[in-house]
Amino acid sequence: MTAATSTNMIDQGLANTIAAESKMSFIDGQNGVLEYVGIDIDALARNSTFEESVYLLWHFRLPSESELAAFTDQIRNEYALPDQMWQLIKDLPKTASPMHAIRTLVSALAMHDPEADEQSPEANTRKGIRLLAKTPALIANFDRHRKDKDFIKPDPSLDIATSFLTMLNGEKPTDTMAKALDVCLILHADHGFNASTFAALVTISTLSDVYSAVTTAVGTLKGPLHGGANEAVMHTLNELGDISKVEDFVRGKLERKERVMGFGHRVYKAYDPRATYLKTFAKQLAADTGNQNLYEMSRRIEEIMAEAVAAKGIHPNVDFYSATTYYSIGLDIDLFTPMFVMSRIAGWVGHCIEYLQDNKLIRPRCEYTGPHSSPYVPMNER
Numbered sequence: 001m002t003a004a005t006s007t008n009m010i011d012q013g014l015a016n017t018i019a020a021e022s023k024m025s026f027i028d029g030q031n032g033v034l035e036y037v038g039i040d041i042d043a044l045a046r047n048s049t050f051e052e053s054v055y056l057l058w059h060f061r062l063p064s065e066s067e068l069a070a071f072t073d074q075i076r077n078e079y080a081l082p083d084q085m086w087q088l089i090k091d092l093p094k095t096a097s098p099m100h101a102i103r104t105l106v107s108a109l110a111m112h113d114p115e116a117d118e119q120s121p122e123a124n125t126r127k128g129i130r131l132l133a134k135t136p137a138l139i140a141n142f143d144r145h146r147k148d149k150d151f152i153k154p155d156p157s158l159d160i161a162t163s164f165l166t167m168l169n170g171e172k173p174t175d176t177m178a179k180a181l182d183v184c185l186i187l188h189a190d191h192g193f194n195a196s197t198f199a200a201l202v203t204i205s206t207l208s209d210v211y212s213a214v215t216t217a218v219g220t221l222k223g224p225l226h227g228g229a230n231e232a233v234m235h236t237l238n239e240l241g242d243i244s245k246v247e248d249f250v251r252g253k254l255e256r257k258e259r260v261m262g263f264g265h266r267v268y269k270a271y272d273p274r275a276t277y278l279k280t281f282a283k284q285l286a287a288d289t290g291n292q293n294l295y296e297m298s299r300r301i302e303e304i305m306a307e308a309v310a311a312k313g314i315h316p317n318v319d320f321y322s323a324t325t326y327y328s329i330g331l332d333i334d335l336f337t338p339m340f341v342m343s344r345i346a347g348w349v350g351h352c353i354e355y356l357q358d359n360k361l362i363r364p365r366c367e368y369t370g371p372h373s374s375p376y377v378p379m380n381e382r
């Protein structure tokens with residue numbers, strides 16, 4: 001906190017501000033713990049599915065078998081895109097970055113939803129289901145459009161991860177690949193009031209609508225200090241190309257006081273528990289797909305960072321090993337952050353619904369530090 005001239009303190013980056021209560025995810029940054037509704041993220045990654053984890057986050061409890069089946073059906077019944085959305089994908093420039101495209105497409109969905117401005121929790125949950133269900137088709141088919149491939153419609157007999165990979169690649173993924181993506185979706189589904197979730201809350205707190213909140217959140221997630229870090233990690237690994245170059249690269253970055261992407265976190269000062277899981281996962285997938293070099297380089301970066309800055313509480317975050325994981329699944333680098341979107345819709349929508357139960361407009365103040373009583377100087381005298 002920095003002292004301001006008024007009685008208030010400036011909390012730069014809101015790092016020490018607790019903006020509201022939530023029952024969705026618990027983070028203990030000192031001990032490296034993340035729980036969704038009290039259940040450890042590791043247990044969910046090992047045993048749950050993305051769909052079940054979303055149910056947990058939105059209903060604050062695990063579903064029964066029949067509840068999960070009904071929830072899954074609701075999602076799959078909403079997979080199909082409105083006809084005009086296919087045309088809109090075609091109209092987007094093929095050179096557009098997927099995050100720009102997705103922000104536009106998610107925003108456009110609102111105009112095809114008669115409930116877009118309905119604000120009841122039930123309507124907002126239905127919109128959340130639509131966003132969750134339709135976004136994978138938007139991402140996969142924007143990728144097909146830019147590669148001059150024919151569109152592939154989502155398959156309601158498949159779960160979200162399998163349906164997405166089938167649309168993306170034109171063939172069903174192996175069980176290992178589908179499971180890998182499903183686990184990544186679980187791990188990214190919610191994380192307290194991270195920047196994009198908070199951005200969504202600022203929007204919903206004006207009593208705007210869920211589509212606007214999610215559009216705001218997509219734009220916020222895109223930055224390299226947030227969701228964009230996984231792409232930056234992969235570019236780094238590709239540029240390095242060889243483990244022998246790692247040490248000079250990392251030490252050079254630290255000497256120049258530059259950030260090593262995929263490290264550090266506002267809340268975690270211990271190892272990010274999502275990174276713990278992804279590290280093991282990335283190792284196995286890299287070995288299975290001939291990408292050991294990527295994993296070995298990542299491990300070496302981690303070793304050098306540990307010697308240099310672990311004492312300052314800087315460890316790998318979720319984006320560090322998700323880069324190797326996504327690359328091993330066969331995703332293009334600029335689709336890494338869109339995977340984060342596909343998953344974090346769960347957190348964005350859940351927090352919006354929760355916040356609206358006791359809504360208060362989010363509107364902080366700034367400490368004005370400019371001049372006062374300045375004269376208005378006419379143009380010809382300036």
Ligand SMILES: CC(C)(COP(=O)(O)OP(=O)(O)OC[C@H]1O[C@@H](n2cnc3c(N)ncnc32)[C@H](O)[C@@H]1OP(=O)(O)O)[C@@H](O)C(=O)NCCC(=O)NCCS
Pocket residue numbers: 013224225226227229257258259260261262263264265266267309312314317318319
């Ligand atoms: C995530 C992040 C923005 C959090 O930043 P923050 O809470 O505002 O922390 P600060 O920027 O105040 O950094 C605190 C110190 O750690 C250092 N630091 C933080 N992240 C670092 C990184 N990735 N590489 C090198 N040093 C880092 C800062 O230089 C600073 O050092 P100093 O005290 O000597 O000046 C930051 O760690 C970062 O930029 N990481 C890289 C991007 C990334 O991976 N983002 C994904 C997050 S899930």
